[in-house]
Amino acid sequence: MNGLESAPGLDEAEVGRIFRAEYGRCVATLIRIFGDIDIAEDAVQEAFTVALRKWPAEGLPPNPGGWITTTARNRAIDRLGREARGRELLWEVATRSPGNDDPGRTEEVGPIQDDRLRLLFTCCNPALSTEAQVALTLRLVGGLTTGEVARAFLVAEPTMAQRLVRAKRKIKAARIPYRVPEDHELPVRLPPVMAVVYLVYNAGLSSPTEPSLCSEAIRLARILESLMPDEPEVAGLLALLLLTESRRSSRTMPDGSLVLLAEQYRTQWDRAMIEEGQAIVRRCLRRNQPGSYQIQAAINAVHADAPTVEATDWPQIVALYDQLLAVAPTPVVALNRAIAVGEVHGPADALALVDELNLDNYHLFHAARADLLRRLDRRSEAEAAYARAAALAPTKAEREFLVLGGRASR
Amino acid sequence: MAQYLLSVHSVEGEAAPSPSDEEMQRYMEQIHALEDELKSTESWVFGGALHGPDTATVVRVANDEVLTTDGPFAESREHIGGFYIINAEDLDAALAWASKVTAIVGKPIEVRPFRAVSGA
Numbered sequence: 001m002n003g004l005e006s007a008p009g010l011d012e013a014e015v016g017r018i019f020r021a022e023y024g025r026c027v028a029t030l031i032r033i034f035g036d037i038d039i040a041e042d043a044v045q046e047a048f049t050v051a052l053r054k055w056p057a058e059g060l061p062p063n064p065g066g067w068i069t070t071t072a073r074n075r076a077i078d079r080l081g082r083e084a085r086g087r088e089l090l091w092e093v094a095t096r097s098p099g100n101d102d103p104g105r106t107e108e109v110g111p112i113q114d115d116r117l118r119l120l121f122t123c124c125n126p127a128l129s130t131e132a133q134v135a136l137t138l139r140l141v142g143g144l145t146t147g148e149v150a151r152a153f154l155v156a157e158p159t160m161a162q163r164l165v166r167a168k169r170k171i172k173a174a175r176i177p178y179r180v181p182e183d184h185e186l187p188v189r190l191p192p193v194m195a196v197v198y199l200v201y202n203a204g205l206s207s208p209t210e211p212s213l214c215s216e217a218i219r220l221a222r223i224l225e226s227l228m229p230d231e232p233e234v235a236g237l238l239a240l241l242l243l244t245e246s247r248r249s250s251r252t253m254p255d256g257s258l259v260l261l262a263e264q265y266r267t268q269w270d271r272a273m274i275e276e277g278q279a280i281v282r283r284c285l286r287r288n289q290p291g292s293y294q295i296q297a298a299i300n301a302v303h304a305d306a307p308t309v310e311a312t313d314w315p316q317i318v319a320l321y322d323q324l325l326a327v328a329p330t331p332v333v334a335l336n337r338a339i340a341v342g343e344v345h346g347p348a349d350a351l352a353l354v355d356e357l358n359l360d361n362y363h364l365f366h367a368a369r370a371d372l373l374r375r376l377d378r379r380s381e382a383e384a385a386y387a388r389a390a391a392l393a394p395t396k397a398e399r400e401f402l403v404l405g406g407r408a409s410r
Numbered sequence: 411m412a413q414y415l416l417s418v419h420s421v422e423g424e425a426a427p428s429p430s431d432e433e434m435q436r437y438m439e440q441i442h443a444l445e446d447e448l449k450s451t452e453s454w455v456f457g458g459a460l461h462g463p464d465t466a467t468v469v470r471v472a473n474d475e476v477l478t479t480d481g482p483f484a485e486s487r488e489h490i491g492g493f494y495i496i497n498a499e500d501l502d503a504a505l506a507w508a509s510k511v512t513a514i515v516g517k518p519i520e521v522r523p524f525r526a527v528s529g530a
Contacts, residue, residue: 125501125502127501127505173523173525174501174504174521174522174523175412175499175500175501175523176500176501176502177499177500177501177502181502185502
């Protein structure tokens with residue numbers, strides 16, 4: 001503690017920002033100590049209240065995360081000690097984990113490196129629904145408030161609160177474990193964790209009101225990457241998010257309308273993110289254990305390399321889509337491959353590939369067809385395809401974009 | 411340690427064609443091997459296969475009188491065909507057992523935790 005030195009700029013918002021950054025680590029450590037998510041959350045919340053009072057007056061402690069964890073732990077012990085059931089729990093905790101985790105110890109408690117990783121795997125246990133996994137991860141690991149999570153997914157706050165309560169009750173009642181899966185379990189258990197991070201990113205991408213979800217997803221991906229440096233797909237996921245994020249601001253006009261990759265101002269792309277993403281892609285290539293996130297990152301890295309659409313190494317992109325199709329044989333991947341083929345061999349070849357796909361309910365399928373038909377000068381068919389795409393588009397920005405595309409093709 | 415109910419769910423009318431003698435014998439061998447494994451790891455509490463829902467009887471209290479009716483309680487086509495009660499360290503461990511059961515019986519297994527842990 002810095003005594004009574006003033007702390008310029010340390011207002012409520014700044015304390016809140018620090019808390020959000022440290023929240024996951026602190027909650028994860030306390031869950032390990034007390035074996036209970038609610039106790040951990042309540043205690044960190046109490047520590048936040050104390051920090052709001054103390055920090056602006058006394059200054060930031062040298063290790064804010066350690067301060068929060070220690071304060072929260074001591075508060076929890078105080079509170080539990082006041083009731084019989086709590087004293088029982090403290091006794092269980094003390095006998096279960098003697099030594100470093102003993103909540104009776106008074107010195108600062110540090111996180112064990114794996115705490116947040118344990119928490120991520122608990123939140124993303126396949127026994128929980130995907131919705132619950134996303135909500136828990138954002139709330140517990142990301143430190144978002146229930147209200148923030150609710151707004152991000154356009155759900156009423158009580159509904160989201162209920163979803164979180166139910167998920168936590170299941171974790172407790174069914175004893176969903178708080179541990180990192182064994183190596184042999186990872187092929188099944190790691191993909192849902194990565195899927196949740198990717199889902200959070202895409203939710204941010206399609207929701208103009210919550211772009212902070214994109215940076216939140218990147219933060220989660222960074223945490224995951226730092227905790228699992230030996231997993232190439234985790235690195236690939238981080239690279240994919242960074243490279244996608246580098247273009248996010250040029251994806252839309254100030255009024256929210258969409259800008260095609262071909263028409264984006266490439267000088268606006270974030271070079272620092274591109275360089276970081278490309279460096280990760282190069283490391284992945286050297287490891288030579290390709291997976292779907294790494295290949296998607298590599299495709300984005302090729303786009304990021306090109307100063308213009310025309311200068312893009314399209315044959316390389318087609319080759320990468322061939323690889324992606326081999327590991328993830330989905331019609332959406334085939335659609336994207338077909339579009340790349342169109343850049344190499346022309347719209348007629350691409351259209352032949354697109355027309356083989358069974359994606360009638362996917363707006364981008366019709367948008368791709370419309371674009372190819374327009375380039376082949378088949379106006380009325382293009383117009384019909386744009387109309388179909390616009391009718392299916394999930395967001396207002398996309399709908400308006402596609403309606404305009406239909407007009408332009410006239 | 412916690413206890414879990416692993417129930418085997420069957421859908422009426424979805425029964426596979428009756429197995430050949432060899433298939434039946436292989437099935438029983440696999441079930442016995444699984445139950446031996448449950449017992450040798452002290453995971454076994456109880457288990458068994460049930461007769462069909464047409465053998466069920468429901469007893470209930472109505473107007474202070476005990477009423478007995480023929481047939482299963484749930485008017486559904488899905489019924490519990492059998493169950494295991496097991497001890498497991500956590501849900502992941504219980505799900506690992508359930509995966510083995512479903513691989514043998516070919517039917518979905520519902521895993522539910524017991525509220526109270528007795529004797530653990």
